[in-house]
Amino acid sequence: MYKAFIFILRKELLLALRQKTDVVTVLFFFLIVSSLFPFAVGPDLNTLKIIGPGVVWVGALLCSLLALHRVFETDFSDGSLEYLVLSGEPLTVLVLAKIGSHWLITGLPVVIVAPLIGLQFGLSAGSLSLLLITLLLGTPVLSLMGSIGAALTLGVRGGAALTSILILPFYVPVLIFGAGAVVADLQGLSIEGHLSILIAMLCLSVALVPIAVANAIKIALE
């Protein structure tokens, strides 16, 4: 079980290393989306400071959405997903490995770059580290919830647009509490509640999402 988990994780990371464009595209998308806001809103630093955490969070969310179709779609179209289902290993574990690697490839780079964007929005060091923490807790939830949408829309026409319709409602709470923590901190309010809820969402989704995804994949392959 652990072997299979590690194996899939390694395979996915190796694939990503061989094809760096995927990771780089997502990163550049993140940079561009967040740099668009100062153009649209104007360069006033006080305004930017207020919208900064939200912009970084929306950027991270869109990046996660952008890369979702890659979680299962290629494996589905070349048939290797069927072998995973038939392999005899618990599908939930395999699915968790796939989601984990998706996060490592698209979520983690975004989290690492996020403080740079935060600097452009004039966030203080305290806010930046808090932003980093909330993103570290929140982006895995985005990858997990998103993979439900990706699995449900496997092989369906208009898959990418449909995935975003299905998934955005589930992204909203993560966004509210993730960006909300940084804003609350800026206003001098306690952030304990926000962080607790983020951690709770992470724990719940790690435990429950693989079950839903495994079932969705089985339905798609019938």
Place this chain on the structure above:
Amino acid sequence: MAVFFFLLASILTVWGLYVGFFVAPTDFQQGESYRIIFIHVPAAWMSMLIYLIMSFWAAIGLIMNTRLSSMMAHALAPTGALMTFIALWTGAFWGRPTWGAWWVWDARLTSELILLFLYIGYMALRASIEDPRRADRASAILALVGIVNVPIIYFSVQWWNTLHQGASVSLTKSPSMATSMLTGMLVMALAFWMYSIAVSLIRVRRIIRDREANAAWLSDSSGVQ
């Protein structure tokens, strides 16, 4: 059956609206604008309840592999979306004179909006999968995942200190409003129930006809309702 429920719905609507608009007293704080609750509150109740019922039938369809329950879930979704929309729309009409804004980003409004998106997502997923059996099961998973939102809407006014006021009606306390207001609201809620049942029954009948068009039992009795 559907005709019976329709009849019941119309009678109850007439009665409920009569009580609501002519019998119930004017609110001393909100004036006449509060009367929208006779539509708003029942619609909001139904929007959540229909989601629960829809997920229930979807789950039964997923677990027991029955076709009719999935069709029932399918039939309920548009009515649920309509109720959510009505609740949001009437809420906006009420919010304009009372709060001075059409829309406020308050926890209950936001979560109700998410509910609308969930209904839309459910219907979109179902519409884009060709094979009806796969559509049944895929949308059932989506409905079940989305169910976490219902308690969030329901308790949002307690968990967060929001602009949207708490419930005035509860099972455990005596209601904090005039009896005729309560009567109007409950009658309207019953009317919405009956309407939802009637429409869902008609829709499920259509869905059965559509999906079982080639079944022998249907072609034999196609003239009989």
